[in-house]
Amino acid sequence: MSKIKEAFANGKAFVAFVTCGDPSLDTTEQLVYAMEEAGADLIELGIPFSDPTAEGVVIQSANERALAGGVTTDKIFDMVEKMSPNVKIPMVFMTYANVLFTYGTERFVKRAKEVGMSGVILPDIPFEEKEEFASVCAAYDLDFVSLIAPTSHDRIAMIAKEASGFVYCVSSLGVTGVRSNIATNIGEMVDLVKANTDVPCAIGFGISTPEQAKNMSEYADGVIVGSAIVKLCEQYKEDCVPYVKEYVASMKAAIK
Amino acid sequence: MPSCKLEDTMKKGRFGVHGGQYIPETLMNTIIELEEAYEHYKNDPEFQAELTTLLNDYAGRPSRLYYAKRMTENLGGAKIYLKREDLNHTGAHKINNVLGQVLLAKKMGKTRVIAETGAGQHGVATATAAALMDMECEIFMGKEDTERQALNVYRMRLLGSKVNEVTSGTATLKDAVSETMREWTKRMDDTHYVLGSVMGPHPFPTMVRDFQAVISKEIKEQVLEAEGKLPDAVLACVGGGSNAIGAFYNFIEDEGVRLIGCEAAGRGVDTAETAATIATGTLGIFHGMKAYFCQDEYGQIAPVYSISAGLDYPGIGPEHADLYDKGRAEYVPVTDDEAVEAFEYLSKMEGIIPAIESAHAVAHAMKIAKDMGKDQIMVINISGRGDKDCAQIARYRGEDIHE
Numbered sequence: 057m058s059k060i061k062e063a064f065a066n067g068k069a070f071v072a073f074v075t076c077g078d079p080s081l082d083t084t085e086q087l088v089y090a091m092e093e094a095g096a097d098l099i100e101l102g103i104p105f106s107d108p109t110a111e112g113v114v115i116q117s118a119n120e121r122a123l124a125g126g127v128t129t130d131k132i133f134d135m136v137e138k139m140s141p142n143v144k145i146p147m148v149f150m151t152y153a154n155v156l157f158t159y160g161t162e163r164f165v166k167r168a169k170e171v172g173m174s175g176v177i178l179p180d181i182p183f184e185e186k187e188e189f190a191s192v193c194a195a196y197d198l199d200f201v202s203l204i205a206p207t208s209h210d211r212i213a214m215i216a217k218e219a220s221g222f223v224y225c226v227s228s229l230g231v232t233g234v235r236s237n238i239a240t241n242i243g244e245m246v247d248l249v250k251a252n253t254d255v256p257c258a259i260g261f262g263i264s265t266p267e268q269a270k271n272m273s274e275y276a277d278g279v280i281v282g283s284a285i286v287k288l289c290e291q292y293k294e295d296c297v298p299y300v301k302e303y304v305a306s307m308k309a310a311i312k
Numbered sequence: 313m314p315s316c317k318l319e320d321t322m323k324k325g326r327f328g329v330h331g332g333q334y335i336p337e338t339l340m341n342t343i344i345e346l347e348e349a350y351e352h353y354k355n356d357p358e359f360q361a362e363l364t365t366l367l368n369d370y371a372g373r374p375s376r377l378y379y380a381k382r383m384t385e386n387l388g389g390a391k392i393y394l395k396r397e398d399l400n401h402t403g404a405h406k407i408n409n410v411l412g413q414v415l416l417a418k419k420m421g422k423t424r425v426i427a428e429t430g431a432g433q434h435g436v437a438t439a440t441a442a443a444l445m446d447m448e449c450e451i452f453m454g455k456e457d458t459e460r461q462a463l464n465v466y467r468m469r470l471l472g473s474k475v476n477e478v479t480s481g482t483a484t485l486k487d488a489v490s491e492t493m494r495e496w497t498k499r500m501d502d503t504h505y506v507l508g509s510v511m512g513p514h515p516f517p518t519m520v521r522d523f524q525a526v527i528s529k530e531i532k533e534q535v536l537e538a539e540g541k542l543p544d545a546v547l548a549c550v551g552g553g554s555n556a557i558g559a560f561y562n563f564i565e566d567e568g569v570r571l572i573g574c575e576a577a578g579r580g581v582d583t584a585e586t587a588a589t590i591a592t593g594t595l596g597i598f599h600g601m602k603a604y605f606c607q608d609e610y611g612q613i614a615p616v617y618s619i620s621a622g623l624d625y626p627g628i629g630p631e632h633a634d635l636y637d638k639g640r641a642e643y644v645p646v647t648d649d650e651a652v653e654a655f656e657y658l659s660k661m662e663g664i665i666p667a668i669e670s671a672h673a674v675a676h677a678m679k680i681a682k683d684m685g686k687d688q689i690m691v692i693n694i695s696g697r698g699d700k701d702c703a704q705i706a707r708y709r710g711e712d713i714h715e
Contacts, residue, residue, distance in 0.1 A: 106612040107481060107598065109490045110336045110497070116480055129610050153334055153597040158611030180597070182340045184333055205338035207500070215337075226338060230498035 059146040059174045060098065060199050060221040064256035068311040069097035069278030070269075071258050072304055073150060075118035075286055076101050077127030079293045081135045087289070090301040092145050095308030097278065098222075098258075099143075100177065103132055103151035110152075110179040112233025114283040118290065129159055133171050140172030148175035148201060148221070156189065165192045175199035175221045183215050190220070204249065205229075206240040216252035223249050223257045225276060233283045235262030242275045266310030273311035281307060325514020328637055330630030333513040335493075335600045342500040347515045349420045354522065359419065366411045367526065370444065371401045373408075375527075377534035377691070383661050390544065390684035392677065395531050395693045397555065398666065404696030405527060405555040406437040410506060412523035414441035417504035424448040424499075427506040428492040430457055430485035430551070431622035431669065432464025433696055434508030439471035441506075449473040452492045454484040457621045464700055482615040485551075485625045489599055509552025510629035513600030517630050524558025531691055532562050539689055545570040545680075548693040549672040550643065551587070551623035553632040555695035560641060570642065572680075573632060574672040576618030577645035587616035589628040590636055590643035598626075603633040619648040619708065622669040622696075650675040652708055655698060667696030668705065 063069050072091045076084050088099055104119035104127055111119070140147070149168060156164045156178070168176065175198055181189055186200065193200040199221025204212050206229055216223060225245055227238045242259060249257045259272045260280030269279045288303060289296045325331045333343060353359040367373040376396045384392045397405040417425055425447050429435030435451040442449035451468050455477045458465050468475050481487040489512075496505045510517045510524070528546070535543050546563055548556035550573035563569040575588040586592055586606070593604040598613060606614035606626040616626045628643075635641035651668055654675035659665045666674055670693070677692050684690065698705075706713045 107486065107490050109493050109599070112494075113480070120481075123612060152611075154605075154607070154611040154613075156611075157597050157602075158594070158607060158609070179336050180334050180600075182333060182335060182337050184340070203337045205336070205340075207338050207341050209341065211337075211340060229338060229500075231494050 058199060058221065060148070061256065063097040063146050064222065064277045068273040069256070069258060070095060070304065070308045070311060071098045071100060071260070071278055071280040072096040072285055073100040073102060073280065073282030074289065075104055075115060075122055076132045076135070077104060077122035077125055078118040078286065078289050079121065080125065081127065081131060083294055083296065085135055085139045086297045087300055088139060088143060090297050091304045092143055094301045094304035096304050097145055099145060099147040100150045100280070100282070101132070101136070101147055103129055103149055103155050105152040105155055108152060110231055112231040112283060114234070114286050114290070115232050118286045129155060133167050136173065137171040146174035147172070148177055148199070149173055150177040153178050153180050153189070161189060161192050165196045165198055169196045169198050173198065175201050177201040177224060179203060183211065204245060206245065212245065212248040213252045216249045219253050219255040221255065223253070223255055224280065225249065225257050225259045227259050227261045227263065227272065232261055234264040234287070238262050238268065242272065246275045266306055269307050270310045279311060325518065327517070327631045327634035330601065330603045330633040331514055331517060332602050333600065334597050334602065335513045336497055338497045339500065343513055345420070349416060350515050350519050353416055353419055359415070363412055363415055366415065367408065371407045371411060372399060373526065374530045375399050377531060377538065379538070380662050383658070386661060387678060387681040389682040389686065390688045390690040391686065392681060393535065393543070393689065393691045394664065395527060395559065395691055397527060398664070398670070398694045398697035402433070402437045402440050403699065404433040404437065404667065405524060405558060406434045406508060407440070408526055408558065409508065409520050409523040409554060410434070410437040410441045413504065413506045414438070414445050414447060417506070418445050418447065420504065422502055422504040424503040425506050426450045426452065426492055426495050426503055427508060428485065428488035429453045429508065430488065430624055431620065431667070432457065432461040432468070432700065433622060435475070436464050436467050436471070438506045439468040439473035442473060443471045451475045452478050452488045452495065454478050454482070454488050456483045457485065460621050460704055461700060485621065486613065493599070509554040510557045510631060511552040511599060511601055511603070511627060517601065520554055521557045521561060521631060524554050525561040527555065527558035527693065528560060528562035531559065535689065535691065542566055542569055543691045544684065544688040545572060545690045546693070547572045547574060547673045547677050547690065549574045549623060549669045549695060550628060550632060551576065551625045551669065552627065553629040555693055557629065557631055559693040564635070564640060571635065571640065572676065573641055573643040574646045574676045575643055576620050576623035576672055577647045578617040578619070580647055581645045585617040587618040587624050587626065588645040589626065591645045601630050603630045604628050619651065620668045620672065622667070623672065644676055646672040646675045652705055654678055655701070655705055664694065665698035666694050667698050668701040670695045671698070
């Protein structure tokens, strides 16, 4: 069983996202330890990109802060290399295609595997363009995570059949960010995924409260939370670790 | 020179290695719907007839090909013709693409259009077509550009559009594109994104090129009529590259015609304040396409600069990237200083105030005309008019005028 699949093996999974280097890479490392302790089952490490077109303002600003602070892909690899022996749960990178492509996709994927990562999520790579990245990930035994959206309809079966790691089920239209209301018919989307693959399915985009997490987790194998965590990092900066830990614990408790 | 047959470049929205559809899954069905609609309507005689009527009766096509006699004599080399896209309704080539896309959107049953704009020309053109075809319209424009081009902001509002100031990133054209893409992922059922250049995911680079190709179709007919032969060189400014591809397209297979794209070098290609993508960029993936981009070694997109808000973009369209790879077109950098000089030169020499974007092409023409023979013909695409730039150029020269 892949490390990612294991993360979904013990009840509903809580997937936590942080932007690397916001406010500093040391804090990111401490956040990962704290989130694991608080019950997170999988960590998404965001590699900042200058122009994150799928992100709302919260994660956009985090990317800007991290880059202004001098974070680079190499520094992130070094941080992960140091941290990963202490982390039992799987970690995946979430970033944009250009970050891999410009680094050299194979060089990036090889290094990601070496430092202990389990997968990669690229929100600007749809099914039609995935081969160029997914084939390299497969060669280095890294899961290339596919996304499905409320607009995917007839595309879901095709995407699910080739899914690896988990299926990232985008809850609503638009970009990442906290939402008070998620109107999409999630159940229908997840059913279509389930009919075509046994890869687990996690729902993300817009989830911030324990109630939303509990509600969403009833449809899928896990929930993904990003902006709500990044907001705490923005608010409390270097002191954010205990706040994030407490928040993750409350979210995990809600979906148990 | 390797062959450059057009059908090679048409496979799955690829131009050599460039192009593609690098966009979030949320937009894929919308893009596929657009691709199918475009494939249908581009071969629909009724659609084409309607578009031609709009281009001719509303936008004022065909635009004139004007023999610039004084400029020719002054520079003492090639015979210079100016393709007067500046005379189109709304003052630039942008209207060609916009009329096509808004008409297509209307046929698709969309009721709302959104668009990015840099200098404001594409925003004004989109707002105009939206008014004409009774569509709701929202324009996204970098905050810095709304200040550089305040008059165009007013024009868009006057035409009934909402103008959203974009404050993210560098608050210029690339951020306006990003923000319009974000808006489209929120609302696509009733909304079409009228992309303003030959960039973004397939089918935009092909579709926008087809709508702009009318420029080179006319140049070819007009120059053949005037001179009985093809031009030796066609020059155009390049940001994303829509007026340039429009001016080049029907000459691509005529290998004797030099195609020269003039990029905005800003304060120089050896400085960080430049937007010259071919001169300083590398292969990357951004804004839905694989092409050349100004970026650092980690793929972070560079905060580019040019005096021209319309060329202030860190990438170049995939077909240009491919024409460059194949050696079919040349791309040269032109600085702010050179462009401003050309802006003033054409105004005084021919009584034509070009857009500061187009002045980049004029500037390069001034450099190379004298090295060409008197029997050689050069066509410069004057992609837009310069009224919008007067206040800014005055400031550049240390004069403060009120708009």
